[in-house]
Every structure is written in structure tokens, then in C-alpha cells.
Amino acid sequence: MSEPFDLRMPLEEAMETQRAIRRLKSDPVDDGLVLRLLELALKAPTGSNAQNWEFVVVRDPAVKARLARRNRQAWGVYGGIGRRLARGDAKMLRLLDAVQWQADHFEQIPVLVVACLRGLRAPFPPLFATSYYGSIYPSVQNLLLAARAAGLGAALITLPLWSTISVRRILGLPWNVTPCAVVPLGWPIGRYGPTTRKPVGDVVSLDRYGHRPFRRR
């Protein structure tokens, strides 16, 4: 099944240069490559070794079109708010432009991967909720990193899933399979490259929240 794709990029380099790539070419992406990326996604931790993840690979234009519509509906609301909040913030406006591009070209994205979980999603207590999502997002991050190593553009989005009922209908998901995240995959128009982040010392506390001995002076 797994053809030899080159995914030997050093871990550090893959992480340092991973970023959301939203502008994607419509050129085809090989099934074997997508499966190899998903194979690596499955190596991520899974709570109680349940492996209760399900991945729907969407290539059918009709299914894509229906998800594109859901995405545009959510983006119509969220994007408008975002633009108002981002006024004057050039970096955030660039991000919003990229999300707009993605919404406008959603049907042309070669592959959408919808990551789902089987089993009850208990929103309460917090322990159940965090354990639940902790069984899908590590695999999604493996998928994103592996895509980066393969040179394939990818991003983590959730807007197309605003109506779980509708997405269940579109993908034929049973009631006990919940869509959690969407990863659009395609060869990048943009480039991978370093992201800008706060210094690590600003978000790390020692022993007690707010005690920040690692903060650069």
C-alpha cells in the first residue's frame, strides 16, 4: 500500500516550517500519498488505545460542493466579524484574505480529509471533553506535519462543520460518528516557512501559573 514517498525531513525542520497553506493548486494528489499520510496520522496517541478515529477522504465534486456551501455560510458570519476586529492588523488581514481565498476556491481543492471520532461526545465534565478531542487532534497534527514533509499544502479548519447534523447527512456518518476537523490537501501555491510566535518564556510558567523565570528580560 505505502509507496516510497520521501517523508524523512528532520522533525525539527518540519515543525519549524509548518504553517497553514490555504491557497492550493487544483492539480491531482495521489491516493497513495494521502493514504501514507493517514497511515502516519494513525501512529498518534489514542485514548485507551481505542483507535476510534475515522477519516473520510473527499474527492467527489458533489460532496465537496456541499461542504463548500457549509463553509461559506459559517465564513459569511465569522469572516465579517473577523474583518471588523482585525482592522489595522496587517498580519491578521493577510490571514483573513487567505481564508477568503480558500472559501472562494473550496470546490477546486483536490482532497478534503474529514477527521471524525466514533463514540459518545460528552461535553461535560471537562475531563471527558478533553480526553475525547485528545484522541483525534494528535492524529490531525501528524497528518499536517507529514503533509508538510511531503511538500503538500494543508491547514486545519473547522468552519465547514458548523452544522454537525448537515455534515452527518453529507458524508453519511452514523449518529455516533462525529466530524471534528477538516484538512484540505493540495499542492501549495504559497510556500511553507517559519511562523512567528511569542517567545516560549512568555507562555511557560514554572510550578505556578504566572511564575515566569524563563522570560527573556
Next chain:
Amino acid sequence: MSEPFDLRMPLEEAMETQRAIRRLKSDPVDDGLVLRLLELALKAPTGSNAQNWEFVVVRDPAVKARLARRNRQAWGVYGGIGRRLARGDAKMLRLLDAVQWQADHFEQIPVLVVACLRGLRAPFPPLFATSYYGSIYPSVQNLLLAARAAGLGAALITLPLWSTISVRRILGLPWNVTPCAVVPLGWPIGRYGPTTRKPVGDVVSLDRYGHRPFRRR
């Protein structure tokens, strides 16, 4: 800040050999290494580029002891159920043994990283919940993969967090900072190595849930 630790392991190898390492030596782990791993954790995606993560690095024995107690309380309930369900399942019983070992030796773990999120945790609608946890678990997975590349044992656990109120008090977290996951770090007693997973074709559908053309016959 970041000393040169060797984290150049090929991405594919790191993913293929990442597994929960629960039996850890009490030998010290360098602060610089922990910070470098967290620096890579921050390269993960973050919703709307909010970077609203907070990491509490716990080394203080008194704080560890309080988290150890919370962990044992949850494990007392969950572990008992687990053993009854796992009867006859040798693999699951080995996993439970490792979790038991971890609970028994929790105070001797050199470093606990508590991954938290700032901001409101809305349990409903599902879109908010999944977007929320989608902003912390990718960074946790980066931390786990980077630990693996460094040869440092790590695992993803949530049991010590069963009482959010108590953990907020132990770590001095403000009301709007929610603990999501704990990663115990230490030099491994056990070894990293391949995990066993279902074949990828068994958890991947094409276009519609249950349509499994990639399943091996």
C-alpha cells in the same frame, strides 16, 4: 535560550516509533531541553492565530504530590473498571500495568507539563468545542514527537485533571485558563518502538462513510 539538542530525527521515524512511555527514571531533565521542546510545541497551529496556550512546567515536589493525589483518585475509579473490561486482553492489561506504575511513581517523575488554554471553553455548540481543543492538542502532539526525537519518555494523560477546580487551585490558574492535558517527561525505563494499529484502509472512507475502497482484501 535554545541550546543545540539533536532533534533532527526524520519525521517519519519519529512518528513510527512514538508511543506512550510511562515508566520513567527519576534522573533530572535539563530545563533547556524542556524549553526547546515547548518552543517546538508552539509551532503547531493555533485557531485564529490566538496563541492562547499556557504551559505550566511542574518540578516542585509539593505541586507534583498534589497532582499525584488527583491522578490516583481518578485512577482508583477508572483503573478498576479498566481491569474488569480488559480481562483476558493481554495487551490492554500491559497498558493498564504501565498506567498503574505511573500512578505509583507519579511523585518521582522529573517534569510534568500541564498544557492549558486561555479563554472561554464553550462546551456547545460542537464547533466551538472542537475549535477550542484543536488549539491545544496539535501543540501537545508536537511536544510528544519532539520528546521522542530527543529520546525523552512522554505520554499524553488527562486523569490528573478530573477536577478542574482542584487543578486550578494547585497551579494557581485564573478562572479563564483551563488545564487540558498533562505530559509527564523523563528519561525512559522502557523503550520507544512501533505501535500496532489497524490497517489504514479500515478507518478511511472515500467520499461517503463506510465506502472503503482502500481496505486490503
